[in-house]
Amino acid sequence: MLKIENLNVHYGGIHALRGVNMHIEQGKIISLIGANGAGKSTTLRSIMGLVPKSDGKVIYKGEDITTTPTIKIVKGGISLTPEGRKVFPDLTVKENLLLGAYLRKNKAEIQKDLEWVYELFPRLLEREWQIAATLSGGEQQMLAVGRSLMSRPQLLMMDEPSLGLAPIIVKGIFDIIKQINEAGVSVLLIEQNAKAALEISDYAYVLETGTVVLEGPGKELITNDEVKKAYLGA
Amino acid sequence: MDFIRDNLPYILAGISVGGQYALIAIGYTMVYGILRLINFAHGDMFMIAGLMGVYAVTWMPLYLAIPFVIIFTVVLGFLIERAAYRPLRNAPRMSVMISAIGVSYLLQNLALYVTGGLTKTYPTIPWISSTITVFGATTKVVTVITPILTIALVVLLMILIHKTKIGMAMRAVSRDFETSRLMGIQIDSVISMTFIIGSFLAAVGSILYFSNYTGVMPTAGAMPGLKAFVAAVFGGIGSIPGAVIGAFIIGICENIIKGMGLTTFSDAFTFAFLIIILIVRPSGLFGEKNIDKV
Numbered sequence: 001m002l003k004i005e006n007l008n009v010h011y012g013g014i015h016a017l018r019g020v021n022m023h024i025e026q027g028k029i030i031s032l033i034g035a036n037g038a039g040k041s042t043t044l045r046s047i048m049g050l051v052p053k054s055d056g057k058v059i060y061k062g063e064d065i066t067t068t069p070t071i072k073i074v075k076g077g078i079s080l081t082p083e084g085r086k087v088f089p090d091l092t093v094k095e096n097l098l099l100g101a102y103l104r105k106n107k108a109e110i111q112k113d114l115e116w117v118y119e120l121f122p123r124l125l126e127r128e129w130q131i132a133a134t135l136s137g138g139e140q141q142m143l144a145v146g147r148s149l150m151s152r153p154q155l156l157m158m159d160e161p162s163l164g165l166a167p168i169i170v171k172g173i174f175d176i177i178k179q180i181n182e183a184g185v186s187v188l189l190i191e192q193n194a195k196a197a198l199e200i201s202d203y204a205y206v207l208e209t210g211t212v213v214l215e216g217p218g219k220e221l222i223t224n225d226e227v228k229k230a231y232l233g234a
Numbered sequence: 235m236d237f238i239r240d241n242l243p244y245i246l247a248g249i250s251v252g253g254q255y256a257l258i259a260i261g262y263t264m265v266y267g268i269l270r271l272i273n274f275a276h277g278d279m280f281m282i283a284g285l286m287g288v289y290a291v292t293w294m295p296l297y298l299a300i301p302f303v304i305i306f307t308v309v310l311g312f313l314i315e316r317a318a319y320r321p322l323r324n325a326p327r328m329s330v331m332i333s334a335i336g337v338s339y340l341l342q343n344l345a346l347y348v349t350g351g352l353t354k355t356y357p358t359i360p361w362i363s364s365t366i367t368v369f370g371a372t373t374k375v376v377t378v379i380t381p382i383l384t385i386a387l388v389v390l391l392m393i394l395i396h397k398t399k400i401g402m403a404m405r406a407v408s409r410d411f412e413t414s415r416l417m418g419i420q421i422d423s424v425i426s427m428t429f430i431i432g433s434f435l436a437a438v439g440s441i442l443y444f445s446n447y448t449g450v451m452p453t454a455g456a457m458p459g460l461k462a463f464v465a466a467v468f469g470g471i472g473s474i475p476g477a478v479i480g481a482f483i484i485g486i487c488e489n490i491i492k493g494m495g496l497t498t499f500s501d502a503f504t505f506a507f508l509i510i511i512l513i514v515r516p517s518g519l520f521g522e523k524n525i526d527k528v
Contacts, residue, residue: 050412074418086413088406099406102399103418151418 001026001186002047002078002155007056009039009046016042018210019056024155024188029181031189031197031218033231034207040190041083043207044157048080049073060155075103079153083160083190085144089133093124096132096143100150110150117146120176138169145176149185156180157188162196174200194231198222206231243371244493245486250377250446252485253384257439258462259469259477260391261432267408267472268428270327274334275314277459278341279433283307283440284356284450285345291357300359304437311433312426320422345452353451356444363445376445381482383442387435388478395474400427408472457501461488464508470521479519 002024009017017039024030032040045051047058049070058066065073079100087096097117101110118125121142127135132143141161148156158177162170174196181187191197198204201218206227214226221227238245258280265273286306290299318337322330362376395401407414407424415421443458444450462477465484469476484504491500511518 048416050415070415071418071420074416080416082413082416086410088409088413090409091402091405095402095405098399099402099414099417099419102403147417 001061002188003057003059004043004047005057005059007043007046007058008054009042009051010054011042011051016210017046020207020210020212022205022212024186025203026186027181027184028202029177029187029189029200029218031191031201031204032207033191033194033197033204033227035230036192037209038207039210040207041159044080044159044188044190047073047157048078071103074151077152077154079148079151079156081144081148081156081158081161083163085137085140087132087135087140087143087147090131092129092131093135093143094128096147097124097150100147101152103151109152113150113152117149120149120179121146138165138172141165141169141173142176145173145180149180153185155186155188157190159190160192161189162191162193170196194227195222198227241490241493242369243373244489246368246371246373246377248486248489249482250373250380250485251443251489252482253380254439254443254446255458255462255465255485256384256478256481257387257435257442258458259465259481260388260435260474262463263466263469263471263474263477264428264432266466268404268425269319269330271319271330271334272463272471273432274331275318275337275341276432276436277455277462278338278345279307279311279314279455280436280440280443280459281345281450281452281455282310282341283433283437284444284454285349285354287441287444288354288356288450296357296359299357300441303441304434307437307440308430308433311429311436315426315429320425323422342452342455349450349452351452353449356448356450359441359445362442374446376442380442383438384478387438388474391431391435391474394431400424404428461504464504467508468511468518470518473518473520476518476520 004020004022007017007020020039020043032043034040042051046053049068053066057064060076060078065076088099091099097114101113104110123139124142124146127139132140135143145158145161161173165173170193177187177189178200189197189201198218198221204215204218204221205212206214206221214221214224258276261276262273265271283303287299287303290302294302314337318333319330322333362379364375365372366375366378368378395404403414403419403424404427406417407419407421411421461484462481465480466477468484469478469480484507488500488504491503
């Protein structure tokens with residue numbers, strides 16, 4: 001579905017990505033793990049066209065989207081839930097969700113997806129008219145994920161959805177990710193919480209200083225000694 | 235009550251000029267809200283709109299001249315953003331500000347070239363230039379319709395911003411460019427829209443203002459522009475209701491001071507007021523506490 005070939009990104013003099021190769025298969029959950037500064041967020045941001053690529057190719061459904069503007073990528077069905085939630089603080093919960101559907105025209109379909117998001121996150125329905133700034137961290141994360149879903153993505157990329165959340169909420173978020181995936185959405189997940197991510201992933205990539213150093217099915221990587229030592233604290 | 239009765243003509247004039255400042259101030263505050271840019275050229279846009287009003291009536295009948303002036307100003311505002319601000323979108327904010335100062339001088343000098351430095355007299359628009367008597371005070375019709383028109387336009391603007399999709403996008407972009415882009419919002423068109431609205435209101439403001447103060451010269455935009463800017467800062471730059479309330483307060487205070495026989499000091503008052511606001515409440519009446527983008 002999405003193929004990344006030899007992706008290189010330079011960031012203010014730093015060679016942040018040094019030839020990343022990845023393949024995201026349709027309908028799967030793929031995770032991307034690695035330490036701080038390994039280039040995980042940069043990978044996602046450059047796929048979305050937010051960061052200019054210095055070399056390499058991004059192929060989405062057989063089409064080269066390397067230099068496609070962000071708006072067209074969103075229209076094409078890729079959505080990024082940015083790191084740190086980035087909800088619009090002075091807009092209401094409902095407005096935030098509707099912004100997720102900004103490019104869509106069909107009101108009935110939007111309403112249907114809105115109901116689906118409220119079904120996934122009943123808390124958001126309770127707070128529909130509240131200003132997003134008044135939500136707790138966990139609720140804001142739900143809102144950020146829900147907002148991404150409102151564009152009805154075929155590929156949902158999530159940048160550290162569990163960051164700064166209480167363990168019980170993290171578990172809820174991972175359950176939701178599985179549910180979203182079961183609804184037919186492919187997921188590319190960035191996580192510091194490597195264990196939880198690997199457990200739900202079909203396939204995973206380990207990124208270190210801008211290159212993929214290890215890849216394999218999630219279940220295999222969990223038992224891999226190097227991964228254990230570096231990311232699972234065992 | 236006696237104070238109000240004695241000063242009624244001044245209060246009326248103050249409300250009127252306040253409404254005109256408000257229409258200019260909205261342009262400052264909206265552009266600041268989205269781009270964090272103080273658009274120094276905005277007052278000069280207002281002057282160009284006035285000048286265009288002078289010339290347009292010699293080219294076409296009045297009922298065409300008024301819409302022509304408005305459309306011309308809107309197109310000019312749109313083009314200025316395209317040419318002078320958009321190429322600097324990723325440049326440091328200071329560069330954009332210097333570009334704005336450049337546009338301001340460009341417009342002034344263009345006006346100087348076209349008019350030869352002579353003060354042009356704004357055409358008399360029938361009905362709004364005629365006099366009426368309100369509660370025993372004689373004034374022009376424009377004095378009475380300015381606040382009404384201003385409030386009506388502000389209400390429409392608030393509906394646009396809070397109830398429509400483009401309004402929602404404007405509020406999103408004013409908060410966070412990158413996340414807005416992830417929603418599929420075209421940042422550039424939202425910014426263009428902001429300049430279009432600001433220029434439209436400045437054009438309407440110019441028709442009302444110059445019907446009252448009929449001399450149009452190349453620097454005619456400087457004073458009202460500056461006062462509208464003070465109003466926007468007073469209200470909390472970035473806030474539309476703040477700018478409107480600030481503009482009315484400044485307009486009324488200024489005219490009451492004139493009424494007390496201190497005309498010479500009325501401008502000094504406005505700027506002294508600005509200094510006091512900046513000291514006491516830097517973020518203004520309704521301003522965000524944290525001006526810089528996070």
